[in-house]
Amino acid sequence: MITSQLPTSDTSPAANDNGPSITPSFSPLYQQIKGMILNSLRLGEWKPGEAIPSEMDLAIRFRVSQGTVRKAIDDLAAEHLLVRRQGKGTFVATHAEQQVQFRFLKLVPNSGNPGSEGPAHRDIVQCRRSSASADIARALALRTGDAVLQARRVLSFVGTPAILEDIWLPAAPFKGLTAERLTNYQGPMYALFETEFNMRMVRAEEKIRAEPATQGQAELLKIAQGTPLLSVERTAYTYKDVPMELRRGYYRTDTHYYHNRLS
């Protein structure tokens, strides 16, 4: 049995400095297990869509009871990092599944259900390599001038353009990403990131504002200049809260609305 604070490399938030510190200085077993599973996920031991070992296997591996492993997995499932399927196993969450496709896209048609319009038509307007400006660098935890990839695309539903997006990615982890790859790939962009670059987006933060369309935006979205657009600035994070994408989206909200659930 793991008797006390295991040397779990980097398991719990705020490492255990057992001196006379102010930090919690106590981390339950299941939190340590959680950290170890998280590490395996980050290191790609189990890939998105794959099953992780059964609860019993993990309990044996970590020398704890099944209940403790269970609690760790419960947490990770609540954070949508894992998905439980009764009778089948526990799987690494992925953006590639039909059911959770566009999990981070909260734009819903005024009439009809999410996704009732079928898959969006995607138009890659631009995809180039550049160097990070100060604000882009800050958002991606880079230094000003570091290499980034920048893409611009238009998403259309039933023929009418509804979303204009500018996307910035750190160049290093996404080396080899091209406009062709973006254009040809079927399915969500985040699924491509998973399969091609072993980079999984885990959570995101959005800052939403109402702004008048600039001339350039208006042309691409085929609306009048000055039309109010929903400006959605998203920072997406991979495991361990590392920022991996900055995305500035401009949504038409005459035919759609941004849906949010508060609880």
Add this chain to the structure above:
Amino acid sequence: MITSQLPTSDTSPAANDNGPSITPSFSPLYQQIKGMILNSLRLGEWKPGEAIPSEMDLAIRFRVSQGTVRKAIDDLAAEHLLVRRQGKGTFVATHAEQQVQFRFLKLVPNSGNPGSEGPAHRDIVQCRRSSASADIARALALRTGDAVLQARRVLSFVGTPAILEDIWLPAAPFKGLTAERLTNYQGPMYALFETEFNMRMVRAEEKIRAEPATQGQAELLKIAQGTPLLSVERTAYTYKDVPMELRRGYYRTDTHYYHNRLS
């Protein structure tokens, strides 16, 4: 012990019709316990801010093990209906606490933290009794023409108006609500609903759009007509998913932004 499907009056979603039906037709014990706790909450057996009985007490009352009660409470705590406090007890969640004040208001100043501007100044512009139009009635699960209360207010931060809100409430549950009461009450409106009308808002759904300010909106917010505003239409629900409030908010987003976390 509760051996099988107890007559739990109305416990689980989708009542147990034990005929040859398509519904799950199996509800674990902890779900039934959850439903019973939910009923007590709805009926006001324990009021917002108060402690509910200890896990052991509830286990004895329901004739189940502590672990089963624990799982039920875990669920309710995850939905923010209850709040656990180690060493003290489990409490009915409330909108009246400093920490979670304005839990449903996601507007953050461009510079600074949420709440760093101090409490908002509230200005009740209007508060009257009227009859529900078709769309208001639909949102509140009323019939067209039913009595509703309608209020309009302006929220200002550090002197500048930032939010204009139109609020509709069913008249019956909120009988006696006046402009004076709204004006004089210190703290979130939802806290007033709890203490004065025993009505707790549990969750909400929002539809967000970008819209140009009408002349009336522009005057109240002291901005130019046509300025893009964030339009936030919120339906708030009390226990058992009963809609209890419709709110149309118009946010300035030059000094603030709407913050959302995706996970």
Add this chain to the structure above:
DNA sequence: CAGTGGTCTAGACCACTGG
């Protein structure tokens, strides 16, 4: 110190999946 929630265990049995 007693009372509360939080962790951990070990074991039994159930529900679901797929071969």
Add this chain to the structure above:
DNA sequence: CAGTGGTCTAGACCACTGC
């Protein structure tokens, strides 16, 4: 049918709160 996750129990012990 075996293997998986899901439920439930009973009991031990720990951490936190307040008297």
